[in-house]
Amino acid sequence: MFFHVLTLFPEMIMDGLGTSILGRAMQKGCIQAEAVNIRDYTTNKHQKVDDYTYGPGAGMLMQAQPVYDCVQAVLANIKQRRMEQAGDAPQKRVRVVYVTPQGAVFDQKMAQEFAKEEDLVLLCGHYEGIDERVLEEVVTDYVSIGDYVLTGGELPAMVMVDAISRLVPGVLNNDESAVTDSFGNGLLEHPQYSRPQVWRDKEVPPVLLSGNHKLIEKWQLEESLKRTKERRPDLYERWKEEHDSSK
Numbered sequence: 419m420f421f422h423v424l425t426l427f428p429e430m431i432m433d434g435l436g437t438s439i440l441g442r443a444m445q446k447g448c449i450q451a452e453a454v455n456i457r458d459y460t461t462n463k464h465q466k467v468d469d470y471t472y473g474p475g476a477g478m479l480m481q482a483q484p485v486y487d488c489v490q491a492v493l494a495n496i497k498q499r500r501m502e503q504a505g506d507a508p509q510k511r512v513r514v515v516y517v518t519p520q521g522a523v524f525d526q527k528m529a530q531e532f533a534k535e536e537d538l539v540l541l542c543g544h545y546e547g548i549d550e551r552v553l554e555e556v557v558t559d560y561v562s563i564g565d566y567v568l569t570g571g572e573l574p575a576m577v578m579v580d581a582i583s584r585l586v587p588g589v590l591n592n593d594e595s596a597v598t599d600s601f602g603n604g605l606l607e608h609p610q611y612s613r614p615q616v617w618r619d620k621e622v623p624p625v626l627l628s629g630n631h632k633l634i635e636k637w638q639l640e641e642s643l644k645r646t647k648e649r650r651p652d653l654y655e656r657w658k659e660e661h662d663s664s665k
Contacts, residue, residue: 428453482552517571521560542571
């Protein structure tokens with residue numbers, strides 16, 4: 419899978435993605451990522467990409483031209499690469515995701531959907547955002563990571579790349595981890611324990627030492643349900659509704 423992050427701060431993206439599990443995944447070729455500098459596509463000799471907004475309101479807005487040209491250049495490169503790989507076979511439309519507080523809230527289900535894409539373009543806004551006219555031209559998905567405002571789209575973009583990458587085969591050493599994590603089955607993950615068996619007088623639950631996989635799975639589900647009911651009652655009620663309706 420190939421992530422294309424369009425940003426004013428490419429070093430922030432690549433420094434963040436080039437370490438730990440994602441860094442190793444890129445070295446193995448499981449995923450690829452590039453950070454494309456939107457400033458490279460401005461026609462302004464000072465590489466200015468923003469201007470004042472029309473109408474009342476404070477702050478600057480990213481202009482349409484550099485964003486549009488940047489997106490088109492990335493899409494053209496993707497098309498060229500795909501043609502070299504697959505010839506004249508019909509090409510699937512590339513999804514261009516604008517990271518914005520006004521978008522649909524990113525969740526595990528959305529991560530699973532995006533993980534099926536061959537390429538994903540992530541557009542990072544700054545200042546007061548991006549001129550609406552270019553968004554109407556190029557954006558296919560509007561996505562938020564939560565109901566709060568950040569200084570730019572780079573951190574949300576990296577959050578999304580991380581969550582999506584974990585679902586790409588080969589990224590995790592143990593692919594089962596992506597299935598058993600929180601939200602993998604609609605519930606929060608059960609408690610986890612490691613050595614030593616006793617720490618500060620707290621013991622590992624005996625069932626986990628039993629070797630009985632059926633009992634362990636039953637305990638894990640019960641603990642997931644208990645934890646989800648306590649910490650995320652909204653998820654618990656949704657899980658109950660889905661499982662009650664399937665009976």
